[in-house]
Amino acid sequence: MNLFEDNKDWTKVLNPIIEKYSDRKHPLDYKNLYQLIIMVILSAQDSDANINKIAPSLFSTYPNLKSLTISNVDSLIPHISKVRNYSTKANWIIEIAQTLKEDQNIPMNLGDLIALKGIGRKSANVILREIKVPAEGIIADLHVIRVAPRIGLISETKDGNKVEKQLMQLLPKEIWGEIGMAISFLGREICRPTNPKCTICPIQNYCQYTLKTI
CATH class of the missing domain: 1.10.1670.10 (Helix-hairpin-Helix base-excision DNA repair enzymes (C-terminal))
Known part of the structure; x- marks a missing residue:
């Protein structure tokens, strides 16, 4: 009914x-678009509170996409090991970094966002809402x-x-x-x-x- x-x-x-x-603002305590996209990926099947807890250390080591491009999955995992499905998410994040290379290349439309590993429609819609672009x-x-x-x-x-x-x-x-x-x-x-x-x-x-x- x-x-x-x-x-x-x-x-x-x-x-x-x-x-x-x-x-x-979304409960994820992000400071910029780079942090938002990484935290949204990590929060899948996990709590926002848990992602907020591990974020400061993670972003101290990896302040931008460029820093991730020169890293690898094995180096990233210790920073996100308390996150559910951390191994899969680490692979997604490194692949995204290698694809986009720089923060300014992060897409700001639904189609390009969902083309990235680990980002579905829900995650993309969250990102677009937070950066205040027209909803798709x-x-x-x-x-x-x-x-x-x-x-x-x-x-x-x-x-x-x-x-x-x-x-x-x-x-x-x-x-x-x-x-x-x-x-x-x-x-x-x-x-x-x-x-x-x-x-x-x-x-x-x-x-x-x-x-x-x-």
Whole structure:
């Protein structure tokens, strides 16, 4: 069931969470585009908090892509060994560095980003949102995958690409850039997996979950 099927003014319905979170930086504590792209790759199937913890040492040793081009996987691994799937990610990072060579060559569009190893649509959408370029898709992280069906926006699926596709079909393009991260923050802070804080939710009056439980 789509709770909003008769309401076409999606911007108005979701505007409270867009306003609440649109100026909020991603939880990854990056300092520049180079750090962002590396941290996004490392954060796949891991926590932002863990990546933030290992980042200072990593970037002290490897301050830019050029420094990675003269390194290798074996040298990089000790700096990211506490990250899940660190070996695979180390290979991706070294390959990206050897491909791009310099920070200024980091692409700023979806197609070129997802052509890089270790960067899928979700990661690319996060990067594009953070650097504030026009959105070409919608962030569909684990929080969005869980929360979007719960509030009644889309049908339930665990496939992030399918979630993104449903949201892109449903929502106007002018809110693509912020709505994914807004739903993600909502899921992190209010719409928790258990004991969601429905009474303080900015969109509680439209939420399918709230209407079912009150």
